[in-house]
Amino acid sequence: MLAKLKNNPIVRWALIIISSLTGFFLLFFASIYFGLFGKIPTESELSSLQQNKATQVLASNGELIGKFYVYDRQPIDFDQLPSHLIEALIATEDARFYEHDGIDNRSLGRVFFKSILLQDDSAGGGSTITLQLAKNIYGRKDYGILGIVINKMQEAVIAKRLENVYSKNELIQLYFNTVPFSDNTYGIESASMKFFDKHTVDLKLEEAAVLVGMLKASHYYNPRIFPERSRLRRDVVLMQMAKYDYLSMTQAEETKMLPLILDYRSYSHDKGIAPYFREQVRKDVSGILDTLKNKDGEKYNIYRDGLIVHTTLNYQMQQLAEEALREHMSQLQNDHEQSYGNYGPWEKNKKVLMDAVKRSSRYQKLSKEGLSEEQILKKMEQKHSTELFTYDGMETKNVSSIDSIAHYLKFLNSGLLAVSPKDGAVQAWVGGVDFRFFKYDHVSQSKRQVGSTFKPFVYTAALENGMDPCTYFSVREVTYDKGWTPSNSSSEGDDSNMNYNLKTALSKSMNTIAVKVLMETGIPNVIRQARDLGIESELPAVPSIALGTASLNLEEMTGAYSAYANDGYATKPFYISRIEDAEGNILATFKPKVSKRKAFSEDTRKIMVNMMQATVDEGTASRLRYSYGLKNDIAGKTGTTQDNKDGWFVGITPELVCVTWVGSDDHRIGFRNTGIGQGANSALPIFAKLMQKMNASSSFNTITNARFQPLSSELANLMECPPEERDNFFERLFSGKNKDRKESSDDKNQEKGKKKKGFFKKLFGKKDDN
Known part of the structure; x- marks a missing residue:
């Protein structure tokens, strides 16, 4: 029977085909097995699998903030x-x-x-x-x-x-x-x-x-x-x-x-909590890793090696800071646009708009392709469906590229940096209103004129150089070199016969007096004081520096102001505490950057804190009390620059220093009026809302319940003088003639501050305020 089957041509051919297919399959499998179509990993290689792992960025409590990865894997x-x-x-x-x-x-x-x-x-x-x-x-x-x-x-x-x-x-x-x-x-x-x-x-x-x-x-x-x-x-x-x-x-x-x-x-780069902060961490860690090597002698890769980056960020405070900033900026943006109506510079000022158009990536790309300006603008005027950012969510409109640029040009931006004054550890970092659409970080990258937030440095230098806190200065205007005549923005300066002591002048942010304090203290002494506080940016040696014409960033300002809550020692904000490999081995650690020497004496520190508390209790920042109901111990300073281009606020508590800034990314676009643009209205509310939110959470009790030390009786007596006084008859008689005189910055006859035991007080037997 088997012989017959073998001799059967059909069976024989079937066996040949099956044998051939089997042989072909075995050869085909062997070719795969032995790597003809690509090497197959051995058991030895499989025993030490290496997979790309995401680097994790953690908050101070271990909470995951974000990741850097090619593949999001933990x-x-x-x-x-x-x-x-x-x-x-x-x-x-x-x-x-x-x-x-x-x-x-x-x-x-x-x-x-x-x-x-x-x-x-x-x-x-x-x-x-x-x-x-x-x-x-x-x-x-x-x-x-x-x-x-x-x-x-x-x-x-x-x-x-x-x-x-x-x-x-x-x-x-x-x-x-x-x-x-x-x-x-x-x-x-x-x-x-x-x-x-x-x-x-x-x-x-x-x-x-x-x-x-x-x-x-x-x-x-x-x-x-x-x-x-x-x-x-x-x-x-x-x-x-x-x-x-x-x-x-x-x-x-x-x-x-x-x-x-x-x-x-979402842990995408553009979304999630603290995107500006994460981007700064990415830049810093990438630089640090260039100096480190793994056990194989290779550099670590931030996107593949599963590192763990520990930061100082307070996760909950960061959330509240982002909420506070967005809530305020949404309303402020609305007020800003309404104040201009149909005459916003982002639309009516063709130069501003065209400059922004020419800076755009689309214009630059088309220019590199060899198109003329006319051809580029024609292309950029073509309308298409586009998603646009608004505070109410994304909005899809049929607009041109130029329309889109004008849309984003109108937006105000903001920055917030909050640190622990004792060591400069960053608690919250908000670099802008939305990282997806505004990549520029207003904490680390932006430098803007600081306005009146520079004045405390002037007054600190004055005290350090022996000026009595009860020195009185007249509010009257004085003209300095190059015809510059500073004036006061409020009605407080209308009476030129009024004199204020240092505390009142600072709390009311009197421009004319700030410059006089600067000139009597000496510009070099003030600049030296700022350097002692950690200010590294260029400081122009001119009288207008008293009013904050220097451009600084939030990191410098926050570090400098930390000294007032840190026994006179300035800090430099730091935010990365250590870096570990995927197994938890420490690769690098980082310590706080606190100045090794005091920027000023303890008496000066306490007097300045007291003076800045007055700014909050009864001066330019008093809306913290009457509008936002904050009862915390807070010292602070508002700041507004020329033509309302920038609004600043510095809030100081014994355990937290927070600096906020608001303005337009294009320096030529300011607020329409001081009512909207002044720091008390544009920047202060972000801090106020943050403090309200922190007050509502018991987890921040160590910050919100902290109290400044009261002044000693000796310092209290030193500052015991009326906040203001009017010139007497003879002073009005003789000073009136020189009211509008021109003075150079080094004029030996420039107006000096009047001490509380001045000549006319002695002449008429006026009682000593002490």
Whole structure:
């Protein structure tokens, strides 16, 4: 019989074909196995898998602020995987996981007969968790028409080797650390943090089912985009768990009744908490890593090596600061636009608009392509559907590129920096109103004229150089070199016969007196005082420096003002405390940058704090009390620059120094009037709202309940004098003649401050104020 079959030409040819196909298959498999289509990793190589890991940036309490990554991945250990998560995966993806050696032959047979021969879609897939792991780690390459076959065979070889190298639990750990989820997220820890804002170990059953359900098709079942699809897929996972006895049917049905609730947190570079701060950290860490090498002698990579960057940022305060800034800026923006009406410089001032157009990336790109200005503008005038930023959300309009530039040109911007005065540790950092649309960081990159917030440095220098706090200065205007005549912005300076002591003059921010204090103290002494406070930027040696014509940034201002709450020692804001590798080994540590010597005496410090408290209690910052109801111990200073281009406020408490700035990115666009643009209205409310929010939270009690030390009786007596006094008859008689005289900055006859025991007081027997 066998002989007949062998002699049968049909059988013979069938055997030849089968043998040939088998031989071809074996040769084909061998070519794949031995690397003809690409090297397959050995067991030795698989035993030391290296995956790109996201670098994490942590707040002071360990809260995750953001990440730097190519692939958003945070590996975790097996014991951090809750049992219901593992069970959901096995029940849904590979029910026989603990029974096969990487390839489930029974499942493959079922797929072949039911899916291919019987066309039954209910057969499921033959891929195992180990096969999927192989694909997750090494991906797939394009081999043309045979690509799927070659990739599958390569994965089968890798799966077998993985099973030889790792235990089942280790394979589960590897799988969860490499599997891709929606929104460019890799690994269960990153997915858990992104979609539920919690660590994997804390996932509830229904949350774990959502994430496992996403694995079938990560975009299609993305719970952020398609919540209903995701919920239905979650329910399928729960029923699979019941099918394989990981849950009772009652548990599954009860869990299915729960709503799908996300707590989504984006860790993209442009979104999420503290984006300006994260960008600054990225720049700094990248520079630091250039000086460090790993155990292999290679430089660390911020995007691949899974580093951990610990910062000083207070997560909760950062949230409140961002809320406070956005709330105020939304209203201020509305007031700003209404004040200009239809005559905003972003539209009516063609030079301002065209300068912005020519600075735009689109104009620059078209110019590099060789187009003329006329051709470029013609292209940029073409309208198209565009999403535009507004405080009420994104708005889609049909506008041209020039319209879009004008839209963004009208926006005010802002910056906020809050530090601990004792060491300069940054607590909150807000570099602008929205990082997605305004990348320029107004904390670290921007330098603006500081206005009257420079005046405390002048008064500090005056006290340090022996001026009595009860020295009186007249408010009358004086003309200095080059015909410059400073004036006061309020009605307080209308009476030229009025004289104020230092405390009153500072609290009311009298410009004429600030310059006189500067001139009597000496410009070099004031500049030296500013240097002692850590100011490194250029300071013009001119009388107008008293009114803040110098351009400084928020970091300099915050560090300088820290001295008033830090026993006279200035600080330099710092925000990175240490950097660790993926295993937690410390690579670098950083200490606070506190000045080694005092910028001024303790008596000067206490007097200045008292004078700036008066600014808050009864001076230019008094709306902190009457408008915002703040009862905290606060010292402060407002600042407004010429033509209302910049608004500043410095808030000082014993445990926090906060500086805020508001203005337009284009220096030529100022506020329409002082009522809107003055620092008390433009910048102060951001600090006020932040303090209100902090007062409402007991977690900030150490800051909000802190109190300044009262003045000693000796210092209190030194400052015990009427806040103001009018010139007597003879003073009015003789000073009136010189009221408008011109003086040079070094005129030996320039108007001097009147001490509290002045000549006319003695002449007429006026009692000493002490």
